[in-house]
Amino acid sequence: xxTSLFRLFSLWLAACRxxxxxxxxxxxxxxxxxxxxxxxxxxxxxxxxxxxLRRFFxxxxxxxxxFGQLLSTRPDLFEDDxxxxxxxxxxxxxxxxxxxxxxxxxxGLGGPVGELFGSxxxxxxxxxxxxxxxxxxxxxxxxxxxxxxxxGIQRQVERxxxxxxxxxxxxxxxxxxxxxxxxxxxxxxxxxxxENELNLxxxxxxxxxxxxxxxxxxVNYTPEVIWDFVRPNILVTERIRGIPVxxxxxILAQGTNLQRLAEIGVEIFFTQVFEHNFFHADMxxxxxxxxxxxIDKPQYISIxxxxxxxxxxxxxxxxxxxxxxxxxxDYRRVAEVQIESxxxxxxxxxxxxxAEIRTVCEPIFARPLSEISFAGMLVxxxxxxxxxxMQVIPSLVLLEKTIINIEGLGRQLYPELDxxxxxxxxxxxxSKQHYSLRRLIREFRRHLPEHMDQIAELIPQVKQAIHNLAxxxxxxxxxxxxxxxxxxxxxxxxxxxxxLAQAGLVSGISSLLPWTLVVVGIWLLVRRG
Numbered sequence: 001x002x003t004s005l006f007r008l009f010s011l012w013l014a015a016c017r018x019x020x021x022x023x024x025x026x027x028x029x030x031x032x033x034x035x036x037x038x039x040x041x042x043x044x045x046x047x048x049x050x051x052x053l054r055r056f057f058x059x060x061x062x063x064x065x066x067f068g069q070l071l072s073t074r075p076d077l078f079e080d081d082x083x084x085x086x087x088x089x090x091x092x093x094x095x096x097x098x099x100x101x102x103x104x105x106x107x108g109l110g111g112p113v114g115e116l117f118g119s120x121x122x123x124x125x126x127x128x129x130x131x132x133x134x135x136x137x138x139x140x141x142x143x144x145x146x147x148x149x150x151x152g153i154q155r156q157v158e159r160x161x162x163x164x165x166x167x168x169x170x171x172x173x174x175x176x177x178x179x180x181x182x183x184x185x186x187x188x189x190x191x192x193x194x195e196n197e198l199n200l201x202x203x204x205x206x207x208x209x210x211x212x213x214x215x216x217x218x219v220n221y222t223p224e225v226i227w228d229f230v231r232p233n234i235l236v237t238e239r240i241r242g243i244p245v246x247x248x249x250x251i252l253a254q255g256t257n258l259q260r261l262a263e264i265g266v267e268i269f270f271t272q273v274f275e276h277n278f279f280h281a282d283m284x285x286x287x288x289x290x291x292x293x294x295i296d297k298p299q300y301i302s303i304x305x306x307x308x309x310x311x312x313x314x315x316x317x318x319x320x321x322x323x324x325x326x327x328x329x330d331y332r333r334v335a336e337v338q339i340e341s342x343x344x345x346x347x348x349x350x351x352x353x354x355a356e357i358r359t360v361c362e363p364i365f366a367r368p369l370s371e372i373s374f375a376g377m378l379v380x381x382x383x384x385x386x387x388x389x390m391q392v393i394p395s396l397v398l399l400e401k402t403i404i405n406i407e408g409l410g411r412q413l414y415p416e417l418d419x420x421x422x423x424x425x426x427x428x429x430x431s432k433q434h435y436s437l438r439r440l441i442r443e444f445r446r447h448l449p450e451h452m453d454q455i456a457e458l459i460p461q462v463k464q465a466i467h468n469l470a471x472x473x474x475x476x477x478x479x480x481x482x483x484x485x486x487x488x489x490x491x492x493x494x495x496x497x498x499x500l501a502q503a504g505l506v507s508g509i510s511s512l513l514p515w516t517l518v519v520v521g522i523w524l525l526v527r528r529g
Contacts (some may be wrong), residue, residue, distance in 0.1 A: 005397055007163055011060065018056050022049040023082070034335065039424045052083035061085040062129025063071065063194075070190050083383070095127035096150060101134060106332050111342055120146075123285040130157075135239060143239040144226060145199060149333050157277055161191050182386075189394050195336050197306040201233035206239065206305040210405030213276045220268050221291065234436045242301045245409055250288050261290065261298040262414035266422040268300060268407045273399065274316060281398040282307040283405045314341060319399070320431050332359045332382070334355035338383050343396075344388045358385050374419040375400075375407040 006064070011364050012035070014019075021036035022044065057068035064485065072086035102113050102120070113120050113136075121135040125145060133147045204225045211222035221240075229236035243250045243528035252258060263354055280287075280302050290298040297320035320340035325333035335353040344353070360380045364372055378400060382390065410417040 004151055007159075008166065011163075011167070014056055014059055018052040019044045020049070020053060020056060023053060035487055039388060048081070048085075050082045051321075053082060054089060055083045056344070057086070060333040061156055061160075062093050066129055066194065067190055070193065071186070079380070085271065087294065093127060093129050095132055098122045098124070098134070100151060101132060101148055104151065105234060109229055109233045117144075122157075129153075130194075131200075135208070136236075144427070145239045146229075147235040147237075149200065149233040154308075157194055157198065160467070161187070161459060164190070169181065171520075172374040189397055192394060193307055198234055200306075201230055201232050203304075203306040204230045204235055206308045208278060209278055210272075210302065210305055210308070213278065217271070218294075218297065218299055219264050221299055223301075223303060224306065228256055237303075240289060240301050240303065242291050244285065244289055245288040245300075246412065247286045251413070254292060255295045256290065256298050258414045259417070260418045261300075261421050261448065265300065265410050266417075267426070269402065270423060270426045270430075274320065274426070277316065278308060278310050279399070279402060280305055280307075281309040281402050283402055283409070285409065285419055306365055307398070309395050309402065311395050311399070315393070315395060318343070319396075320385055320427050322381070323423070324431060326361065327380070327420070329428075331361065338390070342422075343393070344385055344390045348388050353385075354428050356387070357381065360384050371405060372420065374423060375404040378403055 009013075016036060019039050019042055021033070022302075024033065024036070037053055045052075051076045054068065057064045059133035065420050068086045068089045072083050072089065098132055105113055105116075114307075118137040118139050118141065120137075123134075124132050125135050126133045128151055129150075131147050133145050136146050138144055163186070164187045166189040171183040204227070207222050208225050211224065214220045214222065218402070223238040225238050226236040226238070243254070244395045248258070252259070269279065269283075281301065282304060287302060287304045287305070289301040291301055293299070318337050322334050322337045325337060327332070332350065334357050335348075335350050339346060339348050339350065360383075361377070364377060364380070380401060382396070407417075410419065462500050
């Protein structure tokens with residue numbers, strides 16, 4: 001307890017010395033301003049407030065550096081200069097003793113390094129806040145890298161996480177301003193992210209899935225996992241050879257078409273999100289390389305798959321519908337989708353929400369599409385939605401962060417990248433396929449066994465309804481074939497209408513009842529006699 005209080009006091013003192021009170025909005029609660037009164041005795045210096053905030057995270061150590069990096073991907077919560085400055089935070093720390101590294105490997109894998117590997121490089125390839133990486137060679141000659149978690153890192157992470165959670169609760173008590181920052185949700189998102197990074201078996205499983213997803217599509221390559229050498233704190237994978245994606249000159253020198261390379265990056269992202277529903281959510285420049293092989297067919301190499309994202313079927317449909325609404329400048333549809341999906345409160349006035357979205361988007365669309373930031377547009381949409389109490393959904397936060405990285409990398413490679421031109425046809429094609437009759441039938445067959453009890457209960461009721469319709473009073477008697485066709489059309493239309501109303505073309509197939517009616521209606525239409 002005393003240790004935590006001392007740590008909290010040291011954080012407050014550092015914030016005062018760096019004059020972080022300059023980041024407080026003008027109408028901050030008096031209590032929050034009172035906390036920073038001692039800061040007035042310290043000079044501001046020549047650095048901007050955003051630069052001083054970055055310095056604050058650097059001084060507090062690796063866990064806070066990673067937290068600052070997470071905040072840099074949340075421009076919806078902070079001013080642009082703050083988010084931009086936090087992107088410069090570097091997750092580099094001095095390496096720990098190679099002897100200790102070797103000891104951890106031998107304890108985890110159950111044998112001497114000399115027996116397990118053909119060779120082992122004592123000099124680290126990389127050293128970060130959570131893990132350290134060394135090069136090695138397997139007995140069969142395959143070149144690999146060994147990643148090991150830093151000793152005692154779990155204890156350090158847990159201590160700092162509890163401290164961050166305490167600070168978040170205090171921020172949340174600071175009136176409307178504090179609540180608007182969603183501090184507890186942001187810290188919870190960080191806990192989820194960093195705890196995943198502390199399980200290297202989890203990272204290995206993610207890498208294997210991404211690798212498998214692209215086996216038939218060579219635009220992206222993920223190194224092979226050496227499963228015999230994977231433990232919770234140890235990960236051994238194939239060593240890759242590629243050009244860092246930031247080395248534009250080297251990529252250009254090898255003859256790679258930079259425009260096509262940038263477009264492929266966008267296609268990889270949308271493929272992972274909408275087709276695989278499993279996307280690499282940490283695609284910063286240090287994790288992405290460009291292959292030196294098959295120059296005429298550019299290929300990315302992605303590493304470090306600790307952080308991944310996936311969306312529910314409803315989230316994917318909602319996101320697709322929302323983005324298509326933006327492309328078509330149908331702002332009412334954009335507002336409706338977010339309300340129907342539950343991202344904002346159900347009682348949100350649609351006309352007011354639509355007006356806010358229009359106010360944000362129309363000035364942006366006044367510029368040529370190739371000059372408009374797709375990620376920036378999405379950030380503005382979510383920033384607007386949060387003024388209507390949009391929930392913080394971790395999967396969407398990861399998606400937002402990934403789009404920012406993808407567009408940034410793409411335009412660094414090819415400044416004229418028109419992400420809109422790549423995204424719109426992809427989304428239109430996916431949406432068309434998603435609502436095709438073939439897919440609806442496939443979904444019906446896939447979910448049929450799960451709902452047999454419901455259907456069994458439904459059949460007698462449907463049969464009775466059909467009997468009543470098939471035996472109307474004599475005054476409206478129809479020839480038998482026409483009667484069945486009329487009944488089939490009624491059942492088909494009712495089922496389809498109910499299904500689309502229930503789904504809203506957003507929430508998807510939430511019940512098999514409407515689609516059961518559709519199938520029964522089709523059968524009645526085509527039956528004879």
